[in-house]
Amino acid sequence: MNLLNDIASDHPQAVSFAAGRPYEEFFRVEQLHDYLGTFVTHLTEVVGLTDEEARRTVFQYGRTKGVIHDLVARYLEIDEGITVDPDAVVVTVGSQEAMFLTLRSLRVSPQDVVLAVTPTYFGLTGAARLLDMPVLDVGDGDGGLDLVDLEHQVAAARARGQRPRALYLVPDFSNPTGVSLDLATRTALLDLAADLDLLIIEDNPYGLFHADPGTRPPTLKALDTRRQVVYVGSFAKTGLPGARVGFVVADQPVVRDGRTAGTLAEQLSLIKSNVTLNTSPVAQAVIGGKLLRHGCSMLAANKREIEVYRANLRRMLAGLTARFGATGSVTWNTPAGGFFVVLTVPFTVDDRSLHRSARDHGVIWTPMHHFHTGMTSSHQIRLSFSLLDDASIDEGLDRLTAFVTAEAQAFGHSA
Amino acid sequence: MNLLNDIASDHPQAVSFAAGRPYEEFFRVEQLHDYLGTFVTHLTEVVGLTDEEARRTVFQYGRTKGVIHDLVARYLEIDEGITVDPDAVVVTVGSQEAMFLTLRSLRVSPQDVVLAVTPTYFGLTGAARLLDMPVLDVGDGDGGLDLVDLEHQVAAARARGQRPRALYLVPDFSNPTGVSLDLATRTALLDLAADLDLLIIEDNPYGLFHADPGTRPPTLKALDTRRQVVYVGSFAKTGLPGARVGFVVADQPVVRDGRTAGTLAEQLSLIKSNVTLNTSPVAQAVIGGKLLRHGCSMLAANKREIEVYRANLRRMLAGLTARFGATGSVTWNTPAGGFFVVLTVPFTVDDRSLHRSARDHGVIWTPMHHFHTGMTSSHQIRLSFSLLDDASIDEGLDRLTAFVTAEAQAFGHSA
Known part of the structure; x- marks a missing residue:
């Protein structure tokens, strides 16, 4: 702002x-060197690339979906209990680009709208505004989400001829309210969204920062058995903000003309190729190195x-x-x-x-x-x-x- | 592709x-460490930041318009003879984001269209497609640009009720044709664009790669006395692709409701804050360090x-x-x-x-x-x-x- x-x-x-912003007293320039070196060594010693191939991975144009997608998938498994195919991960320029790409993919016609639990992080409303995509407010009620209002807003939108595509929310320590959804609300939301044929965009930058980790409920994506949840992740708080590395897990099958046409991740990758082309492989290497240094656990890091x-x-x-x-x-x-x-x-x-x-x-x-x-x-x-x-x-x-x-x-x- | x-x-x-892709035989991992270290040292020893402030510059969220804008302005002066206020520079995630932001700022209504010399780099047409912005072809004639056709296309678009906002071209060693505009065509283009009230988006990733540098004509931006040219630059070919750092120079005053409302650079910055938020300061530090290592000359580098x-x-x-x-x-x-x-x-x-x-x-x-x-x-x-x-x-x-x-x-x- x-x-x-x-x-x-x-x-x-x-x-x-x-x-x-994340706490910065532990930042050291040497960490950048350490993380870069760790990632390059991993490429040669574990992945089995030649020195030339490893250099190319970090220096050249890269894979549109990213070069640390496998490490991101391991991190999700270890820290969040989320199991995903690394091919469903798109590494992005922060979670901001992840939201932007996701909204762009959902905005097929002017009737497409996104719902968001209010008060809402302005990165989401800003991205929607750029795309001329209306954002419909859903009340946060007492526990962080008013499910009755969600149902009501979807019905009202449909009655107006709009097409509600997804609900955006931050279920863990919401920005701005700090509130988290309890497990019962999470389960109820997944069921209601299935009934309403609505995707959920789960944005989770703060989930690891629980004051009492033992009582943390699972993420929506960890509970997602129907591929309803597009999961937006960020390494700005857990990795380092200056890398500008985030990601989105989009394992939804895309149906076009009645036939499956790849996954949503592939569609996001196509959109990304026209927005930023790649996420900097150098920046990814820094985050990849930090993950590797801590057994792919950002909780540990x-x-x-x-x-x-x-x-x-x-x-x-x-x-x-x-x-x-x-x-x-x-x-x-x-x-x-x-x-x-x-x-x-x-x-x-x-x-x-x-x-x-x-x-x-x-x-x-x-x-x-x-x-x-x-x-x-x-x-x-x-x-x-x-x-x-x-x-x-x-x-x-x-x-x-x-x-x-x-x-x-x-x-x-x-x- | x-x-x-x-x-x-x-x-x-x-x-x-x-x-x-740029030639990769000279890439060395040690260069990354050297460039990062050089940039951080520059921040403390030349800019006068404390160690803590220097760390913060590289590690934390940064200025939306970038942290190497002053170095970019010096590079433009040294290598291209382009004099710009560093505040008119927006550092972007490659030239792709620069094009995307520029087109988004010009697309105010569905009547807004962009012209492009054909054959056209697909990064431009891809960005326009994402924005639902029509691209009108302008012939490349014998010398890289058919000025008669440009005038004709603008008139035809206006007759259809469209609003041509800008002409996109790569005047130096165009992608895909490799053709460059001669000086006379450059001057004539600037005059015609002024008559037509048309911005020019000059994309210049290859300009430094002249086989006989002595005969290279100036860029359109170097000839631009009327702030007609939005200049898109890339460090993917001269710096390193894996940093994904480009930039746009947008020193045009923006007029809204009959009053000047800042520069186009500020408007691009606002848009950027909703697309990628910042360009990775770590990646910028790598490019900044490479610039500093070579006296801000990519020709030298x-x-x-x-x-x-x-x-x-x-x-x-x-x-x-x-x-x-x-x-x-x-x-x-x-x-x-x-x-x-x-x-x-x-x-x-x-x-x-x-x-x-x-x-x-x-x-x-x-x-x-x-x-x-x-x-x-x-x-x-x-x-x-x-x-x-x-x-x-x-x-x-x-x-x-x-x-x-x-x-x-x-x-x-x-x-």
């Missing part, structure tokens, strides 16, 4: 709860980061309780992991409030209305805690308290 | 004149490669003369550089001919009809010589001669 970048650069001393996120979430929730627990008028949710907490305040929040918060109180956050199409204000704030250390969290929450107190007084509410 | 990949993998022993391309072109032309010079019925053009020569044969060439050539004669090439919308055959063949050594060229031309002889006999022509 350009607004947030502008405000951050205007107020360099502000504590930022805005950026949804992110042990230290996961501990930071868990501690930060705990500190955020305790800090909010200490500061706002007695007010009654300021509330927040309690996610089980991820990068985000949502704060609800007794006054209207818009972009001007954010400017005041940055200027007068030195704290930045994301106004929630940016995740709702057509809204310009709300009573909610997204707080991201992934990039911060203890002192910044404490200082940031103190400043946030000062902001909330000032706004509540100015607008005649008690906080 | 999947067809060519399939044929190549079915016939691994065939000599391939098909792949438009490619000294050895340019010598190979020059020698290969000479050997191709001499080899064609030796084999077909006396036939009269087999002809070819004589490009001044680049990667491609076009052969014209006295029989029809289609994908089945290519299959026969691969199977019976062990030689692969690109049927020219793939560069013409709607055509399924022609009398022409694109021969690429960028990836080959002397022995392969000689052997490939011998096999090609056998193929041409056999086809000419089978179809009743003399060759």
Whole structure:
């Protein structure tokens, strides 16, 4: 979001709860060399390529669907319990391109629409806008998804002559709400989507960041026995953002003129060849090397980061309780992991409030209305805690308290 | 092209004149480490970033318009005599994304169309097809561009109610024909485009590969005094394909509701944020390091490669003369550089001919009809010589001669 970048650069001393970036204190330039070297060695020693073939794999134009698809499939098996044919994996320039390609493939005519659980990550709505594809909101209800509303929206769209193709959602630690679907809702969603003949686009950038991994429910794709789920993955949070490597698993058979015409992955690959041609094999090699260094487990690779996120979430929730627990008028949710907490305040929040918060109180956050199409204000704030250390969290929450107190007084509410 | 990949993998022993890939014998894995290290050192020692800031530049999400825009601007100044504000540069995932973003920005309504000199690189027609944007053919005449036809096509489109937005062309060693525009045609094109109120999309992947650099005319962008030219650049041939780094220079002011609303580069950046978000900073660092290693000159960086391309072109032309010079019925053009020569044969060439050539004669090439919308055959063949050594060229031309002889006999022509 350009607004947030502008405000951050205007107020360099502000504590930022805005950026949804992974923790960066463990980054080392040497890792890039190590990962690249590890991947090239893997190509020669395990895959059995000659030195020349290995060099060609990394240096030349590559396979459109990617060169680390087999490692991605192993990672999905190990970390997510998802079993897929590596040929159904398309490695993309981040999950953004994965969403873009998927929407483009589903948008065959102007009647095609996509549904999205609201509030919605703006990468999805932005991609749909570029494709002139309407996005229909589905309520998030109490548990992260209102299934009754989903059924209603699909029926209403069909009555208008639209063709609902898919439901987009982030079932694990949603961006922006941090909420996760429970197992019963996941199962019910898969059944309902089958009844409604609707694909599900499952976007899962935060799934590995559970504060208590033992209680994490399976992904929709792991539960998918009917090939209903197009799974969008990202290595921006678990690998490194600067590689810009994501992927999509699209094992759906494509039927054209009554006959099967390959898989959706092959169709996405054709579209990709006209958008970016390939995902940089150099960047893929970096992610491939990181996977190989940790037995294809990003859970293992992110042990230290996961501990930071868990501690930060705990500190955020305790800090909010200490500061706002007695007010009654300021509330927040309690996610089980991820990068985000949502704060609800007794006054209207818009972009001007954010400017005041940055200027007068030195704290930045994301106004929630940016995740709702057509809204310009709300009573909610997204707080991201992934990039911060203890002192910044404490200082940031103190400043946030000062902001909330000032706004509540100015607008005649008690906080 | 999947067809060519399939044929190549079915016939691994065939000599391939098909792949438009850069020469790869000088690739070394150590170069990746060297380039990455050089770029990071540049960030700390020249730009003045702290180690932490330098790491963040390479590892984290980055500026949507890129992190090597200043180096790209210096390269354009040094190698191409093009002076641009670095802020007008958008670093992209190869030139393919640059074309895609540019077309998307120009396609505001279904009336918007793009013109392209035919035969046309299929990356352009593929991107336009994804955007439901019609591509109107403009003849290439004798010198690479038929200006009378351009004027005629624009008038005809306007009479139909269409809105021609831009002309796409590769003025230097066009893909597929290898032909370059002379200076007079370049100047005349810029004047005519101004009269017609038409942007020019100049795609220049091969410009540095002139067999006699002293005689190379300036690019259209270097001659552009009216900001008519959107310049698409690629580091796939001069840097390394596996980085997937290209760029677009878009210094045009954008007018909306009668007021200037930033530059086209800013608009492309907004679109990019919904397609790929960023171009991998790791991949940009590799290209940035290669630029820095050679004083921001890709001409300097490619000294050895340019010598190979020059020698290969000479050997191709001499080899064609030796084999077909006396036939009269087999002809070819004589490009001044680049990667491609076009052969014209006295029989029809289609994908089945290519299959026969691969199977019976062990030689692969690109049927020219793939560069013409709607055509399924022609009398022409694109021969690429960028990836080959002397022995392969000689052997490939011998096999090609056998193929041409056999086809000419089978179809009743003399060759």
